[in-house]
Amino acid sequence: MGKIIVSMYMTLDGVIEEPSWTAPYWNDEIANLQHTLLFACDSLLLGRTTYEEFAEAWPKMKDEEGFAERMNSLPKFVASETLETSEWNATFLKGNLAEEVQKLKQNDHNMLIYGSARLVQLLLEHDLIDELHLMVFPLVLGEGKRLFKVGQSQKKFSLGTSRATSTGVILSSYVTATT
Template identity: 55%
Template sequence: MGKIIASIYLSLDGVMEEPAWTAPFWNDELSDFQGEVFKVSDALLLGRVTYEGMAAAWPNMEEEGAARMNSIPKYVPTTTLGEPQWNASFIKNNMIEEVAKLKQETDKQYLIYGSGHLTRSLMEHNLIDEYHLIVCPVVLGKGKRLFTEQNPKNLKLVDVKKTSTGVAILTYQASE
């Protein structure tokens, strides 16, 4: 059975929307952590908005990891996008059923970057196995949040890392 990992940047007050505010906290420690998780992932699961942003930027990048980012398979639930590009497959039908099927039929590790709506939907259906919550030392006050009243979760803390910029990388596994 496959495994789904959600890697999400959060403010201290749980905001995940438009993470441009994370830039001051980015450093080699965070880059190394993200690189290691990405290296062992077999495919990406991306929401439409995240996919569009990444597909516009990554094909033109030459930095380390760009070739892998451009070649890794990507699965994107969407009913509005036309032809898939950037090594993507579009999930046009029931997103929950299709993602559950991907997970059930393979031993692959699927990585979600951001993608709030996708992450919350998969969370509601208990399809996420592990959460990498990258908590930045900033309070934003408003914005979309990962955890809402509609999706309470009991999670098991399995690892904690701290960067020199004050970021806490919290790894949780879904509780049964």
């Protein structure tokens, strides 16, 4: 069975939206983690908003490491009831999203989610997230969208790895705990 892997930037107070605040902390350690995650997956699973932002930006990007080429070439599965025109190698998931994602997982390929907070929250509720890769930045914003919503049911994860970058960002991975 395939895995659903989440990669998320967050502040100390759990804010995840509009991550322009990550720029002062960005370094090769974070870039290497993102490279490893992207090249280990078979497709991207994205919410509509993240997909639209990425589809606008990524096709214009180039880099020597092949990251942009990989982002652009991977199949994308997009949770959207409203998008109709498929661009940027996308397939739209409509209807019961949890069921659609469960079917995708049965295809034995790993899907990586960037951003897409509402999608991640829904998949957490249905126990469909296998790994969380959280990059916690040493910053408190005080307000903004958070990854874990109020009223989220309890979910248990086990720590995979954890380390600090030279800029103070904590890179932690968590896997779904088998009770």
